[in-house]
Each structure stands twice: as C-alpha cells, then as structure tokens.
Amino acid sequence: MKTICFSLFLFLCFSPIFAQESEKPIPEPIIFETSHQGTFHGKSIAYKAIAGETYLKNSEGEPTASVWSTAYIKDEPDPSKRPVTFVFNGGPGSASVWLHMGVFGPKVVQVDSDAKSDDGAAPFKVIHNDLALLDITDLVFVDPIGTGYSQVIGKGKVEDYWGLREDANSIAQFMRLWITQNQRWQSPKYIAGESFGTTRAGAVTAALEGGGQTMALNGLILISQALDYQGSTSVHDNIASYFTYFPTMAATAWYHGKAGEGKALEDFVQEAREFAYNVYLPALYQGNQLSTENKRTLASRIANFLGLDPEYVLLSDNRILTSRFKKELLRKEGKTIGTLDSRYLGEEGDQTADRPTLGDASSYAIDAAYTASLQDYFARTLNIKIDRPYLTSNSKIYGKWNWKPVPDGIGWEPSYVNVARGLGESMRRNKDLKVMVANGYYDLITPFLDAEYTFARHDIPMERVQMFYYEGGHMMYNHRPDFEKLVMDIRSFMEK
Numbered sequence: 458m459k460t461i462c463f464s465l466f467l468f469l470c471f472s473p474i475f476a477q478e479s480e481k482p483i484p485e486p487i488i489f490e491t492s493h494q495g496t497f498h499g500k501s502i503a504y505k506a507i508a509g510e511t512y513l514k515n516s517e518g519e520p521t522a523s524v525w526s527t528a529y530i531k532d533e534p535d536p537s538k539r540p541v542t543f544v545f546n547g548g549p550g551s552a553s554v555w556l557h558m559g560v561f562g563p564k565v566v567q568v569d570s571d572a573k574s575d576d577g578a579a580p581f582k583v584i585h586n587d588l589a590l591l592d593i594t595d596l597v598f599v600d601p602i603g604t605g606y607s608q609v610i611g612k613g614k615v616e617d618y619w620g621l622r623e624d625a626n627s628i629a630q631f632m633r634l635w636i637t638q639n640q641r642w643q644s645p646k647y648i649a650g651e652s653f654g655t656t657r658a659g660a661v662t663a664a665l666e667g668g669g670q671t672m673a674l675n676g677l678i679l680i681s682q683a684l685d686y687q688g689s690t691s692v693h694d695n696i697a698s699y700f701t702y703f704p705t706m707a708a709t710a711w712y713h714g715k716a717g718e719g720k721a722l723e724d725f726v727q728e729a730r731e732f733a734y735n736v737y738l739p740a741l742y743q744g745n746q747l748s749t750e751n752k753r754t755l756a757s758r759i760a761n762f763l764g765l766d767p768e769y770v771l772l773s774d775n776r777i778l779t780s781r782f783k784k785e786l787l788r789k790e791g792k793t794i795g796t797l798d799s800r801y802l803g804e805e806g807d808q809t810a811d812r813p814t815l816g817d818a819s820s821y822a823i824d825a826a827y828t829a830s831l832q833d834y835f836a837r838t839l840n841i842k843i844d845r846p847y848l849t850s851n852s853k854i855y856g857k858w859n860w861k862p863v864p865d866g867i868g869w870e871p872s873y874v875n876v877a878r879g880l881g882e883s884m885r886r887n888k889d890l891k892v893m894v895a896n897g898y899y900d901l902i903t904p905f906l907d908a909e910y911t912f913a914r915h916d917i918p919m920e921r922v923q924m925f926y927y928e929g930g931h932m933m934y935n936h937r938p939d940f941e942k943l944v945m946d947i948r949s950f951m952e953k
Contacts, residue, residue, distance in 0.1 A: 483520050483611050486510035489841050495563055495585065498948075500592045503532040504563075506839050511638075512610070513630050521613030524631045525606035527553075527839070528597045529563060530639075540594040540645040540675075540951065543632055545601065547653030547683070549624065550854035552605035552847070553598040554831045556651055556680070560934035560943060561596055563589050564838065566830040568823045570937040572800035576826035583830045588944045593951060594647065597635060601657075602627060603851045606843060620859030621874065625660035626668075632661070633670050642672075647951065649678040652903060652931065656683050659876035662883045662890070673887045677880075678947055680895045681903045681931045684877040685915070688907030691779040699776050700738045701907040704729040706782050707762040708898045709799040715764025715786060722928065726898065729762050730906060740775065779901050780812035795819030798930025799899040819930060824849075877915035884918050891921045893950040895943060897933040898926060923950060 488509035495502055508527040512520040533539060546555050558566045567582040590596065600607045602618035609615055618627050636642055650658035658677050665672040683689055688701040707729035710716035717725035740747060740755050747755070756771040763770070763777065764786055770777065783794035791808060795801030795818040803818030815821070828849050835841040862876075863869045884890045894912070896905035905926060912922055925946050929936035934943055 483512075486512055486523065487843065489839060491839055493563070495589075495591070496587060497563075497589045497591045498587070502591050504591055505530050505532065506563075508835070508839050508841055510606070511631055511634055513613075513627060513634075515612070520611045522602050522609050522618060522627065523607060524602065524627070525600045526597055526631070526635070527557065528595065528635075529591055530595045531591055536595070536644070537640060538643050538645075539641075540647065541597060541636075541641055542590070542594045542647040542649055542678075542951075543597045543599055543628075543635075544649045545599045545628070545654045545657060546651050547655070547657070548604070548850065548854065549601070549619070549653055549858050550604060550851045551653070552600040552849050554605075554827055554849045555932060556649065556654075557598045558583075558827050558831050558834070559932060560586075560940060561589065561649065562586060562598070563591065564830075564834055566826050568826050568935050570935070572795075572798060572802075572819070572822070572936070575822045576824070578825065579829050581826040581830050583834065588941065590944070590948065590951075593948065595644075599628065599631060603854050604848055606845065606847055608845075615857065616859070619854055619857050621656075621660060621862055622664075622864070623859065624657060625664045628657065628661045629664035629668065629672075632665065633668075633672060636672070645675040646672065647676045647678060648674060649680065649947075651680040652683055655679040655681070656686075656874060656876055659684055659880040659883075663876075663879045666883060666886065674890055676891045676893065676951065678893045678895070678950065680933075680943075681897060681900055682894050682908050682911070683903050684880060685873065685875040685907075685911045687873040687875070688910050689903045690873065693776065693778065696738075696741045697910070699741055700733050701910055702779050702901070702904045703733040703737060703762070704906050705799070705898065705901055705904040706777065706779065709782075709794060709901065710762065710764030710786060712800060712899060713764070713787060713794075716762055722898065723926075732758065732762065733906065778812075783901065784810060784812050793818060794901070795822070795930070796901050797932060798897070798935065799901045800930060800936075823932075823935065877911050877917065881915050881917040884921060885916075891950070891953075892917075892923070893947065894922065894924050895933065895946070896924065896926050897930045897939075898928055899930040900933075902931055 486509060490505060490507045493504055493506060506529055510523040510525055513522040515521050544556050544561055545553050563586055564583050565586045567584055568576055601624055617623055648658045662674055687697045691698045691702055704726050708726050711722060711725050755775050757767045759775055760767040760770045786794055793803040793805050793813045797817055798819035801819035801822050803815055805814050807814045860874055861869050894908050896908050927933035927939040929939040933939040
C-alpha cells in the first residue's frame with residue numbers, strides 16, 4: 458500500500474514536467490524571400506517573392522494554425538498606398554495553385570488552349586506571364602488551412618477552420634495580419650476568388666467588417682461565382698437548377714455541333730436564355746399540370762436547344778440533369794463531356810452508364826501539369842525547401858466541412874449555401890465596394906445564368922457590378938484568348 462501511495466505522489470508531483478516536455482515547441486514561421494526582375498505589360502519591374510508561414514493565434518496568444526502564402530511585392534520606396542490583391546481558389550479543399558499558375562502569377566503553365574488533348578505526363582511547359590498584374594497591384598496567394606503547406610499547429614484543431622464561418626474568419630485574420638505587418642492599411646484592397654473561393658470572398662468581406670478591426674475592400678473579382686448554391690446544384694426537385702443550367706447545356710451542344718447550326722454563340726445563348734425564362738421555367742412550375750401534348754411539344758423544343766433526342770427528353774420528364782447530359786450528348790461517338798469545361802471530352806470504357814465514370818475529363822486533363830509546374834517553380838525559382846507535401850487539394854476537408862452560417866447552439870435547418878444577400882449588405886455599407894463577375898459559357902458547374910439569377914434577386918447594387926463572359930469554362934483562362942481578355946477586363950475593373 459505504501460508503495461502505491463508513494464508512486465501516486467511522484468506522479469502527481471512530476472506529471473506537469475512530463476507534460477511540458479511532451480509538448481513540442483513551435484518553431485518560428487518559415488519564410489523564403491527571393492528577388493526577381495520581369496517585364497509585365499511592357500514595363501520592367503523589380504519585385505520580391507515572399508513565400509512562407511503566418512501564424513494565427515487564439516485569444517490567449519497561442520499559435521493554432523499556420524497559413525501559407527506566396528506574395529509578390531513590387532520594389533517601391535513607399536508602397537503604403539499601392540493596391541494589393543489577395544487571391545485564393547475554392548473547394549473547399551483547394552490550394553491557390555490554379556489561379557497562381559493559371560493566370561495571376563509571374564509564371565504560368567501552358568495547357569491545350571483548344572481543349573483537344575490531355576496534359577499527359579512531364580515535362581510540362583511553363584512560360585513567363587507578361588500579362589501578370591504586377592505593374593498595377595501586389596499579389597498575395599493564400600492557401601487555406603489544410604491546403605498547400607497550411608496546417609493546424611499547437612493547440613489548433615481542424616474543426617476550428619474547416620467550416621464556412623470558421624474559414625472566413627481565419628482568412629480575415631490572415632489578411633489583417635498581413636496588412637498590419639506590411640504597413641498597408643492605406644492600400645486599396647481587392648480579393649480575387651474562384652468557385653468556392655467566391656463564396657469565401659463574400660463571407661470574408663462580411664468578416665472583415667467586424668472583429669474590432671474593420672477593413673473595407675475596394676473590389677471583388679469573382680471568377681465562376683458560387684454565391685448561392687441553389688442555382689449551381691443540379692439535382693432533382695431543385696427547379697432552379699434545370700433553369701440555370703439550360704443555356705450552358707445549349708452552349709455546349711452548340712460547341713460540339715449538335716445544336717444552333719449557323720448561329721453565332723452569343724445569339725444562340727440569348728435564344729436559350731429567353732426560352733429558359735419565358736417558356737421553360739413556367740413549364741417546370743406547372744409540372745404534371747401540363748397536358749401530354751404540351752409536354753411533348755416542350756420536349757421537342759428542349760431537344761432542339763440541347764442536341765438530344767426528343768424521346769430521351771420526354772422520358773426524362775423534360776428535366777435534364779447535367780450529370781446525364783454529359784454522358785448523353787455524345788454517347789453515339791463514345792465521348793463524355795467535361796464538367797469544369799464542357800469543351801473537354803473523355804473516353805470511358807462503360808458506354809451504358811448514365812453519367813461519367815472516370816471523373817471530370819476537364820480536371821484530369823490539366824491536374825498533372827498544374828501540380829508539377831507549381832512544385833518545380835517553388836523549388837527551382839523561389840528556392841522553397843520544406844519537408845512536408847504541398848497539397849494542391851485535400852479530399853479530407855469536404856467531408857468534415859461545417860456549412861452552418863450560424864454559431865453552434867443557434868437553430869438552423871439545412872438549406873442551400875448562400876452568401877449573396879450578405880454581399881449585398883456589405884456593398885450597401887461600403888459605397889466603394891465594386892464587384893466583377895467572370896463567367897465561362899462552357900462552365901457546367903457554376904453556370905453563367907446562375908450568376909445573372911443570383912445577382913438579380915439579393916438586393917445587390919447592380920450599378921457597382923460588372924458581368925463578363927468568356928468562351929471557356931470554369932477556368933476560362935485555360936483558353937488563351939480568354940486568358941488575355943480576362944486579364945484586360947480585370948485591369949480595366951481595377952483601374953476604374
């Protein structure tokens with residue numbers, strides 16, 4: 458008995474020491490800085506690339522997460538009022554590799570502009586981006602927690618960052634820290650986001666208005682916007698989705714020579730848009746109240762726009778899911794349509810399936826090129842040496858993501874994610890906040906009509922919104938003519 462008591466005494470006395478020894482000390486943030494010279498828009502510019510970690514801390518001042526960012530800062534005597542643009546991609550679960558190596562960075566990867574061939578295997582072509590925006594803005598590429606090199610540290614937990622509100626708060630905290638450390642509070646500030654990155658942009662804009670450190674933004678660049686998920690979720694019983702995807706499916710059929718013969722793309726798209734608003738949407742709401750004859754007439758008109766067999770359309774009850782459209786449009790040719798960019802085609806073994814079986818042809822056609830190019834660029838140009846992998850995407854995040862827009866303990870019934878009305882409120886509180894929306898005609902995940910539908914009905918000041926359209930997909934910059942147009946449109950938007 459004495460032995461047991463004495464052992465317990467030793468444990469109680471010395472366990473704090475053992476606990477302290479077991480906790481690994483948190484090292485200082487890793488930073489890599491290199492100097493560069495480049496010509497952008499005809500101007501020779503000296504700039505620094507600063508890639509590294511920024512620690513986020515809890516209320517006790519303890520580090521809980523490390524955010525990785527790559528910043529390009531022009532050498533200037535006084536940059537205090539020079540614009541700065543924060544750039545991130547979507548997912549949730551995607552690093553900033555796509556916008557970094559696709560359009561905004563000083564180096565970009567070249568993939569097939571015409572979407573005719575897969576990227577294959579290394580080597581891949583990386584070129585100097587003479588259209589990068591470094592002549593008019595500094596650039597900060599941000600990898601959210603769990604992507605790139607960003608990770609939780611210390612007492613941090615992934616659930617503190619993997620959620621709509623949690624993610625927005627962490628990015629807002631990072632932005633404030635970066636602006637403070639670099640003395641840029643007087644700089645015009647922009648966010649450029651893509652896909653869920655536009656959802657994040659809306660949520661971050663609202664988060665920056667609070668927290669005791671109000672930060673007002675000058676502009677949002679929303680590439681393939683996803684502010685209200687109802688119009689970008691193609692599932693049965695979601696009437697809005699049949700309507701919002703219709704003109705994009707029509708544009709896809711036009712591109713592949715299945716509809717709109719002899720018509721210009723914009724003219725055919727406008728016809729599809731008008732049909733969707735004036736004929737298709739009312740019919741969708743009537744449902745089985747339509748007569749059999751009217752259903753058959755409607756099926757014939759839908760088939761003319763979408764390049765499908767009228768009997769298939771009728772069998773589908775005039776409601777075509779995008780997953781089925783991607784398989785059905787070119788079934789006879791043995792081809793499957795891409796999702797992010799419907800110009801891309803895949804060849805699958807299962808020709809009887811009702812939807813793609815290998816994944817998205819427009820994703821696996823470019824993934825390897827983007828991943829390898831960024832890894833090589835980081836190591837050989839920015840001299841980044843880190844002993845953990847850079848995750849261009851993290852599939853673990855989505856399954857654990859908290860979509861609730863309200864704090865724990867507050868009632869909330871599941872519904873479509875929507876930050877559009879919040880953006881409208883932010884714009885009304887900030888008279889200088891302007892929004893640019895970039896839409897790809899061949900984007901079968903965030904359709905362009907959804908952008909129009911979203912901005913038309915959430916009390917958003919439309920006089921401060923500019924819509925742009927491109928003959929590419931979700932990542933329209935993979936199409937070189939759109940790359941050039943997108944950059945010029947962004948320049949015009951920012952310079953105004």
